[in-house]
Amino acid sequence: MFGDRATFLSALSSSFTDTYESSQGYQNGFSILSNAAMTAVVGQTRYETTGFQNLNIRFDGGASFGYCAGCNGSFTLHFDATSFGDANGVGGVGLDISGNSGDLPYSALVTFGNSDTQLFALQSNTASFFGLTSDRQIRSIAFGPNGGTTTGGAFSIDNLTIGASGVVPEPASWAMLIAGFGLVGAAARRRRAVTA
Template identity: 55%
Template sequence: MTFKFLITAAAVSMLALPASAATTLFSDRASFIAAVGANFVDTYETALGYPPSPQVLGDAAMSAVVGQTRYETTGILGNNLLLGIAGGTAYCSGCQGSFTLHFDQTDFGTGGVYGVALDLVANAFRPFSSLITFGDGSTQLLLLGNGGTPGITSDKLIRSIAFGVEGKPTTDGFFAIDNLTIASAAAVPEPATWAMMIMGFGLVGVSMRRGRRVMG
């Protein structure tokens, strides 16, 4: 599903508190995907088991559809709204209240995920922000713009993201997301693999030098 107005040149504005070297912010999906390993994209479409929109689900029912994110409504309780937009479906609890996404029951582990990205479909009337809680208990507040695909990776793991006004619950505003993406860290070659690669490069170099001497 594609939202045309969502991927225009007007990039999302993200203002953050100073982040540690282990945390990286992204403003486009391609850069985020290039920086992570295995990932899962929740499109909120019927192909993944969601009921046709419009539909309102309770927290437990919403969390159980794909079983990769635990949803907690914090504004209007139990109001997980699946909203049809441009022939597709978006998640719009924020249409009528704030919510928190918990990443403690994913295929990538129970302590959190390395990376999270999402498409901002709308953020209006009273702009929402996101309060990120990491695996070590520290937090980071991000102010979200309108549209775009913000993403974040962290070696501290991302345990939850609370969407609201300055990270606090609210029943005001209009906030919707799509293509929620969670990811693991990219695989790092084992020391033995690095050694074999370096040895291989060395053999190639020796072969090239010998070839030049023969030709000379």
């Protein structure tokens, strides 16, 4: 897990950031969009509001932009149809959290490409960064109390970054790769000896 954007970005081999600005296809000002309409704007993340139905809000505060689900509801971000991953998800997801307030803490319930899940507590009442990379890929993240549904609390995000992970292969993968190179080299030496 990453607490700052710079370190998170250095772990990705390629990435895309949705800034929720009009330059990326959003209409100017405050807008309310269905799940399908919100998903279609940039086309890299599938949005699903889970507290309120089809209540995706993209807001424009002049110098600040962002996204919320009714601005006090839960939502799930799906990464199973992007150009930075496949049906199992993406290698990394990071976002700025504008904050949540009151006595309703939000959490991030991450579902990985192999269907494992993990719950991450998010800082309450503060602006912060949440970033995660995984060699299992990240298929979706549900934001809500314990990853569940709600129409309470206040929670919004900005600068949603998805990307391909630059994760280093596991030692077993390196061993297989080196063994493969060794076999190719041995076969080439053997072929040279036969032709001589």
